[in-house]
Amino acid sequence: xxxxxxxxxxxxxxxxxxxxxxxxxxxxxxxxxxxxxxxxxxxxxxxxxxxxxxxxxxxxxxxxxxxxxxxxxxxxxxxxxxxxxxxxxxxxxxxxxxxxxxxxxxxxxxxxxxxxxxxxxxxxxxxxxxxxxxxxxxxxxxxxxxxxxxxxxxxxxxxxxxxxxxxxxxxxxxxxxxxxxxxxxxxxxxxxxxxxxxxxxxxxxxxxxxxxxxxxxxxxxxxxxxxxxxxxxxxxxxxxxxxxxxxxxxxxxxxxxxxxxxxxxxxxxxxxxxxxxxxxxxxxxxxxxxxxxxxxxxxxxxxxxxxxxxxxxxxxxxxxxx
Numbered sequence: 001x002x003x004x005x006x007x008x009x010x011x012x013x014x015x016x017x018x019x020x021x022x023x024x025x026x027x028x029x030x031x032x033x034x035x036x037x038x039x040x041x042x043x044x045x046x047x048x049x050x051x052x053x054x055x056x057x058x059x060x061x062x063x064x065x066x067x068x069x070x071x072x073x074x075x076x077x078x079x080x081x082x083x084x085x086x087x088x089x090x091x092x093x094x095x096x097x098x099x100x101x102x103x104x105x106x107x108x109x110x111x112x113x114x115x116x117x118x119x120x121x122x123x124x125x126x127x128x129x130x131x132x133x134x135x136x137x138x139x140x141x142x143x144x145x146x147x148x149x150x151x152x153x154x155x156x157x158x159x160x161x162x163x164x165x166x167x168x169x170x171x172x173x174x175x176x177x178x179x180x181x182x183x184x185x186x187x188x189x190x191x192x193x194x195x196x197x198x199x200x201x202x203x204x205x206x207x208x209x210x211x212x213x214x215x216x217x218x219x220x221x222x223x224x225x226x227x228x229x230x231x232x233x234x235x236x237x238x239x240x241x242x243x244x245x246x247x248x249x250x251x252x253x254x255x256x257x258x259x260x261x262x263x264x265x266x267x268x269x270x271x272x273x274x275x276x277x278x279x280x281x282x283x284x285x286x287x288x289x290x291x292x293x294x295x296x297x298x299x300x301x302x303x304x305x306x307x308x309x310x311x312x313x314x315x316x317x318x319x320x321x322x
Contacts, residue, residue: 024125027141028116031155034162035110036066041189042134043073044108047179049283054183057108060191067196070107081198082107090198095206108180109164111155113256122146122230122255123153131156133165134185143257149228149306150258151177161187169258172303177283211237221249222264222296225313228306230255260285260300260307262314267295277308287311 128140235252
């Protein structure tokens with residue numbers, strides 16, 4: 001491991017801009033530490049295409065352990081409680097509790113994870129001046145993709161704490177594809193056990209689903225001829241849909257900022273059709289095709305041409321043929 005890790009531990013959250021521009025690794029470490037160590041409370045909005053959703057978030061550390069509580073304020077009520085490495089998702093309308101372990105998805109504003117040099121291999125990281133979000137001065141940081149297999153991203157980072165206040169993903173035309181930003185923020189929030197407890201303490205009669213449902217370490221039934229450089233498999237699981245005999249196989253690949261999923265499901269003889277490649281709701285790239293008795297779907301916030309190339313490169317392994 002490089003010697004800069006020692007420096008990262010000793011550095012304060014507020015680092016001068018000229019130092020950050022000379023060593024982006026210091027900057028990435030700052031973003032990660034702020035997201036996991038800084039206490040905060042507020043409301044953030046996520047806009048994807050024409051859809052917008054707001055959530056209330058509380059984050060802090062109790063007895064040395066990280067806690068996070070997110071309550072979705074629009075549409076059907078949902079709540080997310082993250083304690084250490086476990087994430088609990090509450091769906092009160094369906095009376096369902098989903099327990100996530102061994103798979104830590106990004107929750108705004110925690111968008112950067114080590115190893116940090118991986119981002120530098122895939123993106124050109126530059127400082128873009130100052131702005132303001134919810135009356136907090138923030139520094140614009142651009143992640144410009146080094147190839148056409150991923151989109152550009154831009155963060156606006158609080159100059160005092162290093163917390164990401166706004167995150168934007170841009171499409172090929174440099175139009176915002178997804179925007180996440182705080183609309184209210186309290187950085188003087190003091191976490192207490194009662195503030196981070198779920199609004200649904202009694203779930204004894206709810207359906208509990210563990211996610212991933214069933215992880216796979218065995219060989220894949222697919223041969224994927226093209227996985228863009230920098231994308232690593234972070235999830236391989238099976239999901240058993242209700243009212244279905246056969247499970248759906250699900251893979252997730254990520255480069256740390258961008259990700260895509262591949263789904264493989266059996267289909268009956270009447271469900272065969274020509275491959276389809278298009279954008280869904282102006283935000284997700286989508287490809288669907290048929291392989292023997294299977295339907296293959298590739299879906300992600302990556303360029304449409306990349307999704308199509310991945311989908312067209314997929315074939316079945318010989319032993320899995322009917």
